[in-house]
Amino acid sequence: MTHNVIQEQIAYYSARSSEYDEWFYRLGRYDRGKEINQRWFDEVAVVKSALSQIGEVEHILEHILELACGTGIWTQELLNISKKITALDASQEVIEINRRKLDAAKVEYRQVDLFSWEPDAEYDLVFFSFWLSHVPPKLVDSFLAKVYQSVRTGGQVFIIDSRFDPTSTAKNHILKNDGGIYIKRKLNDDQEFTIVKIFYQPEELCEKLRKVGFVADVNVTDNYFIYAKGIK
Ligand SMILES: C[S@@+](CC[C@H](N)C(=O)[O-])C[C@H]1O[C@@H](n2cnc3c(N)ncnc32)[C@H](O)[C@@H]1O
Numbered sequence: 001m002t003h004n005v006i007q008e009q010i011a012y013y014s015a016r017s018s019e020y021d022e023w024f025y026r027l028g029r030y031d032r033g034k035e036i037n038q039r040w041f042d043e044v045a046v047v048k049s050a051l052s053q054i055g056e057v058e059h060i061l062e063h064i065l066e067l068a069c070g071t072g073i074w075t076q077e078l079l080n081i082s083k084k085i086t087a088l089d090a091s092q093e094v095i096e097i098n099r100r101k102l103d104a105a106k107v108e109y110r111q112v113d114l115f116s117w118e119p120d121a122e123y124d125l126v127f128f129s130f131w132l133s134h135v136p137p138k139l140v141d142s143f144l145a146k147v148y149q150s151v152r153t154g155g156q157v158f159i160i161d162s163r164f165d166p167t168s169t170a171k172n173h174i175l176k177n178d179g180g181i182y183i184k185r186k187l188n189d190d191q192e193f194t195i196v197k198i199f200y201q202p203e204e205l206c207e208k209l210r211k212v213g214f215v216a217d218v219n220v221t222d223n224y225f226i227y228a229k230g231i232k
Contacts, residue, residue, distance in 0.1 A: 005182070005196055006115055009134055010090045012185060012193035013070070017093040019188050020071050028188065029170035036167050043221035047160055048077060050219070050227055054125065054158060055081025061124040065150055067114055068131035072098035074160070078127060079104055086123075088112040115139065122152035129160035132205075133198045137181060140208065148212040148232060157214060157230040164199040165223045200226060 013020070022028045024044075026037040051074075055061065061082040069075050069087035071094055078085050085107045089095050095109045114131075126147050135143050147157055162168055166175045172186055183197045202218040205228055209216035214230030221227075 005136065005194065006113070008193055009195045010113070012195055014091040014093045015191065015193075016185075016187055017071065017091065017097055020094070020097075021073065023170070024073050029172060032167045032171075039222070040168075040224055043224045046221050047225050047227050050229070051077055051127075051158060051160075052081065054156060054229070063123050064125045064127055065121075065123040067126065067128040067147075068134075069098055069109070070094055070130075072101045074127065074129045075107060076102055078125075079106070082106075082125070084108070086110065086121075088114065088117065090114065114143065117146065119146050119150040121150070122155065123150055124152060124155045126150050126155075126157045127159075130162060132159055132200070133161045134196050135198075136196050137198060141211070144208055144212045148214060151214075151230075151232040153232055155232055157209070157228070157232075159205075159228040159230075161226050162197075162199060163220055163224055163226050168224050202226060202228075 023030050026032065026040055031037065063084045063086070064078050064082040066075055066078060066085055066087045069089045075085060075087055075098055079102065083106060087098065087107055088110050090111065090113045092111050095111060099109055151157055164175065164177050169175050170186065181196050181198055182194050185193050185195055202220055205226065206216050206218040209228060209230045214232060216228060216230040218226065218228040
């Protein structure tokens, strides 16, 4: 199942690439009305502020590695705090959208499946958003060990992911908090995919980061997001 779900996740995000941003900007099936949408955007602002502080403390970072970069929603934030970004994703469709949107010479893209990725450099910051929740539980520790290997001594990791909240997803997605690791996701044309989705508790994520060697600090926003910082 693991191999199949890994391929299905790549196929899902490739097929979803042109409609992906509707989720983040609360459009179409993700539009939950003014009040709930505003709650989402306010919490996004909290996370963006925490991320921008990394840049302020360390000044402009030399080189960031972004894993599962997607369509560039967070890559564009990383542009503000770094001189260079290496952005990896398994989906060429997604990478092309990111490249077109940002049109930034300082971003270098690589099409890489993170389950066969081998770290080959050390970065000031390794960043990934809404990716860890799609890593099958039995592969999480080895993935985080590779992340640790990719951070230079004194460098950092920054992770953003989802908290369990039924209004975070599309109106026609059913989100169950039943401890299962698979969920079904639909596209606008009703095509359906099965993917992994894990909702981490702060203590659990903190413990995992500490176990691989980071000095870690994990926070949540009121409803939607969990975000973690770790120093090597
Ligand atoms: C939920 S999206 C997050 C994208 C982006 N980080 C963001 O916050 O908008 C998950 C991303 O993981 C990518 N992905 C899925 N499976 C992958 C794999 N095995 N290796 C690398 N990237 C993968 C997808 O193409 C997609 O861009």
